[in-house]
Amino acid sequence: MDKQHAQQQWQQAVSAYAQAINHYVAQGRAHGWDNLEEPAAPTTEHLLPAWQAALQAINQPGIDEPQCQAFRAAWPPAHQPLLPLLEQHGQGIANVLLLDDGSLLARIGMPYDKGQVVRIEGRSVTPVIGVEHFGRCPQRRYFALANAECVRITDGWGGPQVARLAWPHGLEGLPPGYPFEPFDLPPTPTSLVPFPDGQRVLLVSSEGIFVLASDGATRLLRDEQSILEDLVEGIDPDDIALGLSMEHGAVSADGRLIAVGDQCTRHLVFDEHLQRVAEIGPGGEYPHFALFNRRGDHLLLNACHFYNGGTLGVKTADLPGLDTEYYSDDPRTPLVEDGARVYAGVAREGEYIIGDAHGYLRAFAEDGSEHWQHYLGSTISAMDISADGRTLVAASYAGFISVIALDSGRPDWQIGTGEHGEVRRWLFWKGLDKPLAW
Known part of the structure; x- marks a missing residue:
């Protein structure tokens, strides 16, 4: 098959399938899903060699932006x-940040992978040397940069260092007098969230959740009380599980609240003095994700079951003393999204945007009213949004990073109900000589 014929087949198949899915969704939402048959995906595997050759060609030196746009229209x-x-080439992308100059930071590989931190500027990708994990405070000012030695906090990306924090030694918050062992190596961060004052960092890891400060680390999970209860029951210290699964955490915009959890706890909220102020029963089996809105007066809490889940919304004014059980019908913890297992999310004015396990970005208001959905594919692993709320970046376990211009209009090849257009997609695939821009 010649290149032009393959390109035309691809363009027609992709656009026709997207339009058919969008029509199917519109019909189902308007009239119900009974007697509706989901459109069949077109046969396109025979077009992949031509697509790969064209993608490699457009990533050669000397290609300008108009040529790139023409390529995206054609393919x-x-x-x-x-x-x-995807089975051969896909890989998870643990973290993405959209910097204020329009460039991107990304950690290629999941936290437990060796991975690599890169900076993406225009169509160039540059490794960031000496940084293995990174994070940014809710106010976008301070950055946490971690390697095996320590966690540094800088005032701005590339700015001066304002704090140097030691890793936890592993015995923090454990009952004294018992033969617990310190860490052999620093914890591997699932996420790092600097506080807005630039002096502390929330460290989320499968070895524990800690707040790092100049005078040492404080363990939030597992908490000492639950460990003491295990000891009282006669469990040998060597058999007490200190590790976490589905660990997660978030810091409010003003730094006064910290929401954390893992699959074995309720949702827990601490104040700035690291005192527990709320325990909230989840809307699913296993707490999985937390996110504060931009104002810091509302908190989103997701719990999952298999690849689905339930998401609660809580006003922060209702948090002090809040104590609810699993699947509570307390009016202070309403279910605002039913269905998504959330791995990543962002907030803009009046709207949450979450990424689910089925490859969808889902947007809704704080009261739960649905706004739109936008399909990328694969499980969404990381997200960020620009300060003005106009540009969204989302990464997936398929090794993609997608840069989306929100509210810019939906192209005919896009599956979704929102008026959003992707402007670039990066492929960070195993087995490629270099990342490829699509």
């Missing part, structure tokens, strides 16, 4: 046609 981005390649 519109899609997820379904690439499924045959």
